[in-house]
Amino acid sequence: MIRKMFRCQVELRAYWRKLKAFVKTLSLQRQMMENLIIAKARQDALQRKMEERRLRLQEEANRRFAASGAMTAEEQEQRTLYTSVLEYEQDHDWPKLWKANMKENPNDVTLVSRLVSYLLSQSDHPVVKLLRKHQYRVYNRLYPMISKSLPQSPNLLLRPSCSTHTLLHPETQRKPTSTVSSSSQSVSTSLSLSPSLSHDLHANCDNEEGEELPAQATVDRENSFEDLEQFLTQMDWAPPHSSRGDVGSDSDPTCDSSMLNEGHTQELEMRALKEHLKAIVKDIHIAIDQLLSLCLLSFEFLNTASSKDLCLASIEEAFFTPLWSALVALFRKVNREREQAFETSMKLYRDASPGDVGVPLKLFPQEPGTLQGSYPYESAVQELKLLVKDCCPQKKLECIVRTLRVICACAEDYRCLHEVDSTPKTAAIGADDLLPILSFVALQCQCPQLVSECAALEEFIHEGYLIGEEGYCLTSMQSALAYVESLHTGGAHFPADKLI
Amino acid sequence: MAAGGAGGNSGGKTYSFKVVLLGEGYKLIIPPLPLQASFLTKKLNITGKRVNLAIWDTAGQERFHALGPIYYRDSNGAILVYDITDEDSFQKVKNWVKELRKMLGNEICLCIVGNKIDLDKDRHVSVEEAESYAESVGAKHYHTSAKLNKGIEELFLDLCKRMMETAQAEERLKGNGASQSASSRRGVQIVDDEPQATPAGGCCSSG
Numbered sequence: 077m078i079r080k081m082f083r084c085q086v087e088l089r090a091y092w093r094k095l096k097a098f099v100k101t102l103s104l105q106r107q108m109m110e111n112l113i114i115a116k117a118r119q120d121a122l123q124r125k126m127e128e129r130r131l132r133l134q135e136e137a138n139r140r141f142a143a144s145g146a147m148t149a150e151e152q153e154q155r156t157l158y159t160s161v162l163e164y165e166q167d168h169d170w171p172k173l174w175k176a177n178m179k180e181n182p183n184d185v186t187l188v189s190r191l192v193s194y195l196l197s198q199s200d201h202p203v204v205k206l207l208r209k210h211q212y213r214v215y216n217r218l219y220p221m222i223s224k225s226l227p228q229s230p231n232l233l234l235r236p237s238c239s240t241h242t243l244l245h246p247e248t249q250r251k252p253t254s255t256v257s258s259s260s261q262s263v264s265t266s267l268s269l270s271p272s273l274s275h276d277l278h279a280n281c282d283n284e285e286g287e288e289l290p291a292q293a294t295v296d297r298e299n300s301f302e303d304l305e306q307f308l309t310q311m312d313w314a315p316p317h318s319s320r321g322d323v324g325s326d327s328d329p330t331c332d333s334s335m336l337n338e339g340h341t342q343e344l345e346m347r348a349l350k351e352h353l354k355a356i357v358k359d360i361h362i363a364i365d366q367l368l369s370l371c372l373l374s375f376e377f378l379n380t381a382s383s384k385d386l387c388l389a390s391i392e393e394a395f396f397t398p399l400w401s402a403l404v405a406l407f408r409k410v411n412r413e414r415e416q417a418f419e420t421s422m423k424l425y426r427d428a429s430p431g432d433v434g435v436p437l438k439l440f441p442q443e444p445g446t447l448q449g450s451y452p453y454e455s456a457v458q459e460l461k462l463l464v465k466d467c468c469p470q471k472k473l474e475c476i477v478r479t480l481r482v483i484c485a486c487a488e489d490y491r492c493l494h495e496v497d498s499t500p501k502t503a504a505i506g507a508d509d510l511l512p513i514l515s516f517v518a519l520q521c522q523c524p525q526l527v528s529e530c531a532a533l534e535e536f537i538h539e540g541y542l543i544g545e546e547g548y549c550l551t552s553m554q555s556a557l558a559y560v561e562s563l564h565t566g567g568a569h570f571p572a573d574k575l576i
Numbered sequence: 577m578a579a580g581g582a583g584g585n586s587g588g589k590t591y592s593f594k595v596v597l598l599g600e601g602y603k604l605i606i607p608p609l610p611l612q613a614s615f616l617t618k619k620l621n622i623t624g625k626r627v628n629l630a631i632w633d634t635a636g637q638e639r640f641h642a643l644g645p646i647y648y649r650d651s652n653g654a655i656l657v658y659d660i661t662d663e664d665s666f667q668k669v670k671n672w673v674k675e676l677r678k679m680l681g682n683e684i685c686l687c688i689v690g691n692k693i694d695l696d697k698d699r700h701v702s703v704e705e706a707e708s709y710a711e712s713v714g715a716k717h718y719h720t721s722a723k724l725n726k727g728i729e730e731l732f733l734d735l736c737k738r739m740m741e742t743a744q745a746e747e748r749l750k751g752n753g754a755s756q757s758a759s760s761r762r763g764v765q766i767v768d769d770e771p772q773a774t775p776a777g778g779c780c781s782s783g
Contacts, residue, residue: 434637434639505614506614506633506635507614507632507633507634507635507636508635508636508637510614510633510635511635511637511640511643512637542650543592543593543594543630543632543650543651544617544630545615545617545630547630548614548615548630548632549615551632551646551647552614554643554646555635555640555643555646555647558642558643559639559640559643562642
């Protein structure tokens with residue numbers, strides 16, 4: 077009995093403990109609830125405050141823009157953007173610190189570029205957000221154009237029967253034509269890529285082919301720019317589909333009927349492409365203008381001629397770097413014929429001497445031994461070859477300027493070789509000498525893409541540079557390229573020169 | 577009368593002009609510059625206004641003839657140089673004048689320059705012929721000797737003045753406050769020196 081009572085007591089105590097624990101939990105929970113309510117109240121207050129602040133900043137932005145009477149949609153957007161800049165500055169101290177720093181050292185020019193590059197590294201700053209927004213917009217407009225550029229013409233792609241055929245026998249329709257020399261293994265990559273694209277377009281009708289697709293080739297639209305770039309570098313070497321003979325000879329009869337129309341379709345396609353390119357170029361200009369003015373609004377002291385230029389240069393570099401390969405892919409599509417002409421001349425003049433394109437004898441050494449294994453103007457050729465590696469227009473322009481300077485230096489050296497009497501009479505070379513040399517250098521570069529790169533530079537060079545040295549050098553480059561393109565047809569123009 | 581018209585704040589303006597050189601101008605007129613290819617900038621100060629000249633040499637060879645237009649575009653002035661001892665060179669000048677007028681109309685200031693006046697005894701192009709031709713095409717004629725460094729500075733000064741007058745006339749035509757909408761790429765670029773106090777409005781539409 078006593079034992080039983082004892083056991084009861086033990087159980088009771090255990091219950092009691094449990095009860096106490098339960099009560100404790102309850103009170104804890106109640107406390108937590110209270111805390112939550114307090115927190116909620118605080119959050120509401122904060123939100124109200126934030127809203128008030130937003131309104132206040134909006135008003136401030138309105139005041140700043142008050143000068144201009146009626147508001148356009150553009151101004152409205154600008155105002156919203158400026159509000160977000162003010163908001164950002166309330167939450168972050170660095171803009172104030174930089175502003176103070178700039179005020180103290182108004183003559184330190186390095187500060188400007190340091191500030192802008194710092195600004196561009198702050199991914200949550202409205203300027204950077206706007207930058208990304210524009211980049212995605214441009215990319216999304218470019219993407220369908222250049223993905224269509226895969227060897228199939230789009231009208232074929234849109235027919236399920238053909239696309240199935242494509243998926244099963246990609247190699248029958250896309251014979252790598254005799255295009256670029258160094259590309260055999262990249263062509264195969266681009267072939268494995270293209271089926272996945274047509275698959276994307278016809279996911280509904282061609283499901284059974286799914287497992288045959290190479291896994292790495294599924295191109296995800298949301299992917300980062302690195303993937304885009306990788307994708308594009310593979311695509312750069314995709315053979316053009318213009319040579320009808322190659323395509324038509326061994327392809328399916330259902331496709332043959334459409335070949336008849338291909339010439340016409342291509343023409344229409346090209347016109348559409350050009351229109352599209354024009355629109356994209358315009359968009360890019362608008363985007364950069366908008367970015368620049370938001371930058372200048374955020375940091376007013378940047379609004380001087382020199383700081384503005386620096387600012388613009390940084391913005392452009394950030395803007396173009398991830399997009400350039402996609403952009404130039406579209407330029408290459410539009411300029412395909414010019415590139416092909418360039419390539420034909422390039423092959424024809426593979427072993428040409430500078431004299432063959434009109435370089436005066438005094439401006440290059442004739443004896444092969446003189447240059448010890450190299451060829452005339454090789455250093456300029458090497459310099460120019462770097463152009464396609466840069467990813468922003470300003471850097472590319474600088475590359476062209478450097479190329480021309482190297483040419484002048486070489487010309488000077490070669491002239492000294494000729495004039496045995498060592499009186500160094502430096503006479504700078506004029507355009508009459510420069511253009512033939514530049515044409516020779518462009519030929520030796522062996523890079524038809526230069527044509528499209530320069531066409532793109534022409535669109536994106538600043539007005540301020542247009543009449544300056546950069547503009548002059550770009551114009552000279554364009555002239556030399558046009559001359560090279562004309563070389564292979566130019567029976568009428570050039571035989572006399574070849575006799576020199 | 578010309579100075580006042582430029583939309584009120586004609587104070588601190590810098591004019592930038594592009595001038596193309598045709599003929600044997602380059603070697604004769606431009607002093608050799610190391611590492612600079614056929615291109616030269618020149619800063620001048622004319623009646624208190626700063627003028628930046630960008631001087632572009634162009635190839636005269638027949639093979640590059642078709643490419644001329646991309647050099648000429650947007651230029652405000654052209655200097656066409658012939659050799660007074662060489663009649664062919666004067667004939668070339670005549671061809672270029674036709675082409676430039678066709679391409680750029682009457683807005684471009686043409687200078688026809690008879691060079692090598694130090695070799696007057698070998699002259700093959702008469703002064704009267706050259707000057708009356710220049711007048712007939714609305715160009716001005718100049719006599720220079722690169723060797724003696726004669727007449728060159730005057731040529732540039734005079735050309736600048738003429739280009740400024742053309743630019744100011746154009747500005748007046750555009751009316752007041754037109755400087756921000758530099759209408760097209762063609763023509764002068766006029767840059768206000770003072771940073772604009774209020775970056776509102778037009779700053780983003782200048783593209």
